[in-house]
Amino acid sequence: NTEQAVRYFKMASDKGNMIAMNMYGICLLTGRCVPVDKREAARLFKASADERFVDAMVNYGNQLITGNGIQSNKKEAAYYLKMAIDKGDIYAMASYAGLLIHGDGVPMNKAEAARLYKMSADGGCPAGMNNYATMLIKGDGIIMNKEEAARYYKMSADKGCAHAIYEYGLLLCTGESGQFDSREGIRLIKMAAKKGDITAMKTYGLFLSI
Secondary structure, eight states: OHHHHHHHHHHHHHTTOHHHHHHHHHHHHHTSSSOOOHHHHHHHHHHHHHTTOHHHHHHHHHHHHHTSSSOOOHHHHHHHHHHHHHTTOHHHHHHHHHHHHHTSSSOOOHHHHHHHHHHHHHTTOHHHHHHHHHHHHHTSSSOOOHHHHHHHHHHHHHTTOHHHHHHHHHHHHHTTTSSOOHHHHHHHHHHHHHTTOHHHHHHHHHHHHO
């Protein structure tokens, strides 16, 4: 019973339980069985993070990056994400790497961003896989390697990441993945478009117009 679970999350949260604070914060952020209250969600994430609960560090850090319901503060986001990284969290690695690439809240360091994306990817984070592949495609902060990029895009695509599905499909169409398979490539681009990837929609439209 989801509604009952949320009620108990709130009860435990009110008593200061760090796991419950994080769980109830998620409910408030998403409106799951309660009215959306992003500011209160952030307060609970921060309280839980300050008790050293790793998931809350990541949730609060990401909310600070996006400014979702609160004022964006990328320097503070970096602080909480770095704490989570020190505890081995693969999702924090991907988010912190994004800050490093652009120098948001931290000094720009693309080589370190690539290292963290790879660690995140190898740990199973779809965003880490996708973003590491993008760095490999561009040779941005690391040596360009399109075949290796294709491998990481495929890993992310297999976990359902729409943008990775598109990018892997595109590499199959061009043969830059190490293999050429335009039929499968177009199928994947169409799939990514159906999942909402805007670039895939445009590219698939171009294929249809030819």
